[in-house]
Amino acid sequence: MELGVIGLGRMGQIVVDRVLDAGHDVVAFDIDEVARASAAEMGAETVDSIPAVAESLSPTRHVWLMVPAGDPVDAALAELTPHLDADDVVIDGGNSNFKDSVDRAERIEPTYLDCGTSGGPAGAELGFSLMVGGEKGAYDDLEPVFDAVATGPEGHELMGPSGAGHYVKMVHNGIEYALMQAYGEGFELLAEGRYDLDLEDIARTWTNGAVVRSWLLELAEESFREEGSDLGDVADHVAGGSTGTWTVQESLEQEVPLPLIYQALAERFNSRSGPRLSRRLANRLRYGFGRHEIKRQ
Ligand SMILES: NC(=O)C1=CN([C@@H]2O[C@H](COP(=O)(O)OP(=O)(O)OC[C@H]3O[C@@H](n4cnc5c(N)ncnc54)[C@H](O)[C@@H]3O)[C@@H](O)[C@H]2O)C=CC1
Ligand SMILES: O=C(CO)[C@H](O)[C@H](O)COP(=O)(O)O
Known part of the structure; x- marks a missing residue:
């Protein structure tokens, strides 16, 4: 299979590495040149823009997003989706809010799979645990990719409809x-x-x-x-x-x-807080009701 990967940080590099190891082809992009060079060293074809990821893949295209949750996901989708068809599939493997994933699945034309990823960079050797939400047909088509990124066939599952993966x-x-x-x-x-x-x-x-x-x-x-x-x-x-x-x-x-x-x-x-007002007040109140000594900073 061919997989586009956008976002080549701690987690995206592992997706690239494991998918290549399983014998698939990867087209990779990150806004960071160093991250792109590292993916190229692993054997991925790297490109210099998000539209170029879509243009370098043959239909049906599959693109894995591994960027920080929130605005970076929407920014990547805004650049990517005009270059994809309805049959193509986008997988968001980051820690997105499940409500955002439901909205994105409804809003964008290509099929959208939300994929919760657990295991972290320290679990790279073993493979990840993947919790997927979305259409069963798209999940089934991507089984070889999920097998490669996860610990194996037991390490991923379709949890339910859009949002269910990120919810889990x-x-x-x-x-x-x-x-x-x-x-x-x-x-x-x-x-x-x-x-x-x-x-x-x-x-x-x-x-x-x-x-x-x-x-x-x-x-x-x-x-x-x-x-x-x-x-x-x-x-x-x-x-x-x-x-x-x-x-x-x-x-x-x-x-x-x-x-x-x-x-x-x-x-x-x-x-993350400094001295807490609630604890300082409790300190002062004990003096108020019991004449207990007030500890001063
Ligand atoms: N680090 C961890 O233990 C885990 C992280 N996650 C999730 O996976 C996602 C990625 O996490 P990390 O790899 O740790 O983050 P990271 O910060 O190491 O990597 C993110 C990469 O995305 C790139 N990027 C950002 N916006 C981009 C854009 N518009 N186009 C292309 N590239 C872009 C950055 O340059 C960076 O290389 C996040 O949603 C995170 O919450 C999930 C499970 C574990
Ligand atoms: O998903 C993860 C582990 O399972 C990531 O490491 C995530 O960043 C952890 O959450 P937080 O940053 O709130 O500790």
Whole structure:
């Protein structure tokens, strides 16, 4: 098969590499020249514009977008879709909001598949887990590409109609936030608690057979090994948050309570703030009602 790939960053390069490895042809473009050169080294045909991706592919064209969610997806689609036919297929493999994916599938002429991608750059060797939404016919046609990008045939599935792929990925990320928070809290108690414990040893022991074993736990073991048991100079600041925010928004709309995921998201926001007015007020109120000492900054 032939696949166009637009967006050759951390994730797009892996899509290119795995699709080429499986014996398919790739036409690739990124606004960044260095990223294009890297894809060319892997064996992709690189072109210098989005329209040229469409022009270099033969019908039926399949184009995989791996650009940041939001405006970059719309910008790429605006340049790409005038050069595609109704039979062609665009796959958005990024972390787009599922509502945007539903709108885009309705708005653009070529068939649109939304594809949640999990595994991250660190999972490149293994292949990704792919959660696809959209028309079954287009999904079936692209099976060889999905087999190549995913861990294999078991690593991808058509989840439902347009939006369903990104919806499942959104919830996946909500779970990811809560798991990270749970591991974080457990290790914090182990570090601050009554025994002098080695967190790397604990993570390794749990990774081998424990109920709570997981890839995130393996990454925790790696973190303690590489940074030290106290995580050295790693900052108390967690970035990101969009997919977790969407998960919580959806839980409110659906009236499905997700206290753990909300709490994990709130902890992220908390990590980015300076002194909090709410905590300072509580400090002052304790003086008000109990004449407890006011701690001053
Ligand atoms: N990094 C990760 O662990 C994961 C990322 N994702 C999602 O995959 C998507 C891509 O992520 P990364 O590869 O990590 O981002 P990245 O920032 O490494 O790469 C994005 C690439 O898109 C290019 N780009 C932006 N606008 C473009 C345009 N209009 N035309 C052509 N190229 C354009 C940039 O130059 C850059 O090379 C995002 O939606 C991200 O949320 C999904 C799962 C895991
Ligand atoms: O989708 C992912 C992992 O599954 C990406 O790494 C994503 O960036 C994680 O979300 P956040 O940036 O909010 O932590």
